[in-house]
Amino acid sequence: MGNNEDENTIERFLSGSSVFKNEHTLDLKYVPPKLPRRREELARLTRDFRPLINKEKSYSINLAIIGPAGVGKTATTKFFCTRFVEAAQKRDVEIIYTYYNCYTFRTISAILRNLLTKYFGITSRGFSNYELLGMLTLRLKREKKHLLIVLDEANIIGAEDILSIIHAPEIHGFGEARISTIIISRPTEFQSLLNAPLSGHINDKIQMNGYSYEDLKEILEYRVELAFKTSAISEEIVDMVAEIASQTQNARHGIEILYHAGKIADREGKEEVTSEMIRVAKGEVYPELRPDILNDLKLHELLTALAIAKRLKHSGITATTINESYDYYGIACDEYGIPANAKPTFRRHIDVLTRMGIIGKSVLPLRRGRRGRRGRITLYDIPAVILEERTRKLIERQLKSSNNNNKNN
Ligand SMILES: Nc1ncnc2c1ncn2[C@@H]1O[C@H](COP(=O)(O)OP(=O)(O)O)[C@@H](O)[C@H]1O
Ligand SMILES: [Mg+2]
Structure with missing residues (x-):
């Protein structure tokens, strides 16, 4: 045993080294512990949501975040929400935070049913949206909780459905507003959302713009530090990737190239990512096709x-x-x-x-x-x-x- 070629291959690759230190930090869903170049947006989100903690009476806040692909809309929102909920809890304000990508949950009733099951153990097939919202607001009131719903890629479900959530307090609220929303969308898609009366109910619109070369350099340097072993990626390589990604102003573009290049290095058994690997990786990555x-x-x-x-x-x-x-x-x-x-x-x-x-x-x-x-x-x-x-x-x-x-x- 152990002498056969195939087993040797497995052993060799298992004990073989990798350029990655924490490969999972390059996953698309991973939210890093710091978000360089988005501090202003985080501050603004906090200012917008502060009344939720300070007000004695419950309060509803509805925000829109708009920007092109890969500028940190999702990451910034998730980063903010998790920390805000913790901060609120310290001040005895109980907020349930829940994130939906509308590509996966494509209707409001799918979202409401999921919410009711997940947080209140209510299975609720066969109810109308109106009834579902009624149950939800009643539950929130009874348990003295606030609900913060993030609807990512919200254009998929459309303005009317979003409005039905925002209007819920007026219809079902029994004098209390216990649901807040953050609506995320790309700019062109957001136009169609804005045509509707929805825009009148949005308290603040936060526009996130594409990243500059300097932005990307700092962001990618940080992401390299999280994911790769020291000396696996030189400063020149980071510059090179920042340069490529600055054409799309898209951080995801840069991160994907780094990830692919790291995979190539591992496959070839190299300890360092070379510019040639970046060139190959660049060809494999299409930021337009997320x-x-x-x-x-x-x-x-x-x-x-x-x-x-x-x-x-x-x-x-x-x-x-x-x-x-x-x-x-x-x-x-x-x-x-x-x-x-x-x-x-x-x-x-x-x-x-x-x-x-x-x-x-x-x-x-x-x-x-x-x-x-x-x-x-x-x-x-x-x-x-x-x-x-x-x-x-x-x-x-x-x-x-x-x-x-x-x-x-
Ligand atoms: N300021 C930043 N600092 C660190 N990583 C970032 C930053 N902005 C974006 N990213 C990363 O870039 C990728 C794309 O960001 P994402 O939030 O998914 O963009 P969007 O939702 O705008 O399309 C994610 O992997 C995210 O973690
Ligand atoms: Mg996103």
Whole structure:
């Protein structure tokens, strides 16, 4: 035993060294203990929420955080909320803080049901949103608690649903406001939210802008310190990555490149990340296509994205139509032995992908002499081959895990 080649390989890689000290700190969901360059935003959030602690009577605060991808909207909000809740508790104010990414929880009733189960042990199928909100406010009042709901990527659920939560105190509040919200959205999507009466109920709008080269240098230096062993990444390498990420002003872009480069170093058994590794990693990372977005897609949405990628990867083709992509969707389903959904459902998948910014949909007039309009589907800055590769990986992962679940049942 122990002399066989394969076992040696495993031993070698287990005892082999790594450039990482704490690899998990590069996870997308990880929130670091410091947020350089966001102190002002943290101060503003605190000022906005201070009345919640000082006021004798309960009080409701509703904020919007707006900014492009990768500027720390999610990280700053989570950072603030956890600490604010602790600070409140020290002052005998009990706040339940709860975070929802609306890509995962796509309706207000899904969110309300989850809230009631998670915090009050109430299972609540078959109630209307109105009734769910009533139960929630009653519970909060009875237990003398405040609820702080963060709705990330809030454009997915839309202004009316958000308003129903904000209005809850007026309708169900029994004279007390016990629910506050932080609504996070990217700027273009936020426009559609703002058209609604919602904006009149927002106490403060915090705009977070893209990071400059100097910002990114400081942020990435700090993240390197958390994740990598000393001397695994030189200052020049950090500069190089900050330079690349400054083109998108996106911290996630920089962090992803560092992570990929570290993986390459480990694979090659090197103790230091080189500029060549950064160049390779840069090619693997597409900040426009946020990996966390794809992770939240459901199986048939992934198949729809795959179908569009399959169609658009042929050279010279820049756009497709609903009908054409539906054909490709059928082929993709066949390939994995999954029954295809009917066209109306397929259209809903297309709508989801559009709202998420994975695909673009526009309506063009029909060719001359014909009446009506036809929809045109394009991919944003993502190369079709990359989208194909990533969706396939996720489809396979979902199929595998559902197979495993079946086996275990
Ligand atoms: N000021 C900062 N300091 C340290 N890390 C940051 C900072 N801003 C963003 N990040 C990191 O960059 C990545 C993207 O931030 P995120 O909050 O997800 O952006 P957004 O929600 O605006 O798209 C996350 O890994 C986050 O931890
Ligand atoms: Mg975010």
